């Protein structure tokens with residue numbers, strides 16, 4: 001294993017063997033020096049043990065450690081490590097050792113390989129971010145994005161993260177849920193000095209787990225998390241168990257307070273958040289999850305919002321909860337659900353086979369979390385008949401209109417004048433009219449024919465499978481009497 005370098009040692013670009021764009025197709029997988037034999041990722045540890053050690057140049061150290069675990073140590077061998085060691089495991093490569101995740105509305109952080117270590121660079125900086133058409137805000141994120149790009153690695157990967165601070169305030173990065181040395185844990189003041197504006201810090205460790213983690217600032221958390229400084233970490237298993245999935249989506253849940261007409265999230269908010277997002281987008285700006293009928297789908301959900309748990313509900317399917325932030329749940333302990341609660345500071349992963357075509361809603365089931373910039377000071381006027389009230393009030397307040405007698409559903413499409421840079425209560429157009437939801441809402445689009453990437457448009461329901469107005473003949477046939485309005 002390469003020794004950690006001096007923090008002052010600059011990154012040598014010439015050391016790089018290959019730069020990796022994780023979104024590249026399988027043809028683009030670069031050849032890496034001293035790469036392990038193809039198919040290494042598919043071998044089990046038992047398989048490795050029964051393989052001639054000499055053939056596994058890159059895995060020699062792993063072999064030694066693993067064999068020492070299985071056999072009593074002899075004087076001619078070094079002492080076996082007490083815990084599983086990945087030393088010498090070759091870096092996991094996209095399309096060989098793992099199928100890259102899909103990050104709707106987001107990206108995956110590129111990396112390069114330097115002497116067998118995956119080297120990443122995060123730049124903490126202010127970012128102008130568009131939550132949905134009509135609403136932009138100055139947030140804090142990483143590498144020009146809110147949230148930061150998803151970090152994707154393989155169990156056993158040695159990684160080096162350079163973190164450059166281009167904010168006006170000190171920051172740190174904490175690797176949430178990740179097993180690592182204390183000095184790399186990123187809590188400002190406790191584990192390290194905060195990274196001052198203009199400074200670059202180095203974090204280095206080996207991922208010795210699989211599952212899903214997250215990263216976020218651990219300095220002035222209330223401000224920096226509320227401003228958006230969070231991201232996802234996907235750690236693919238070195239030896240996967242369970243059925244292989246065809247689509248692997250990663251979504252970060254978050255909440256914000258952005259008052260209508262303002263240009264920055266308000267980090268002082270304690271309870272009353274009014275923007276709820278998936279990968280920092282509010283419906284109708286959330287990209288749909290597009291899959292082909294029959295594909296096995298995994299959806300990873302992380303929640304680093306300030307205060308709220310999110311019960312994420314998927315229509316049309318029963319899924320299995322297969323992972324928490326501490327790793328894969330044994331198959332015998334996985335449970336079926338249609339809603340999974342994702343608590344603050346946690347990740348949950350679900351899997352299912354997408355065998356029914358259609359447009360299927362997926363959303364937080366807390367009703368206030370599917371409304372954008374809703375005000376909570378509205379009087380309850382459900383069922384109220386304003387009569388001549390509006391005309392009277394308009395003498396004092398021109399343009400006044402009593403709203404909400406039939407609920408909030410119509411407000412988004414009324415075309416009412418709204419404050420600049422705001423999307424109050426808006427939802428989005430659907431195939432059959434206005435979808436009265438915003439915020440933490442997206443659509444799973446399952447199709448017989450799709451390239452699996454581009455939005456295929458709205459689903460055309462086959463004849464006889466579409467809810468429609470009941471005819472008088474149908475009502476009569478089935479003996480249904482509709483009460484007359486009183």
Ligand SMILES: [Cu+2]
Nearest residue numbers: 310364366369
């Ligand atoms: Cu919610």
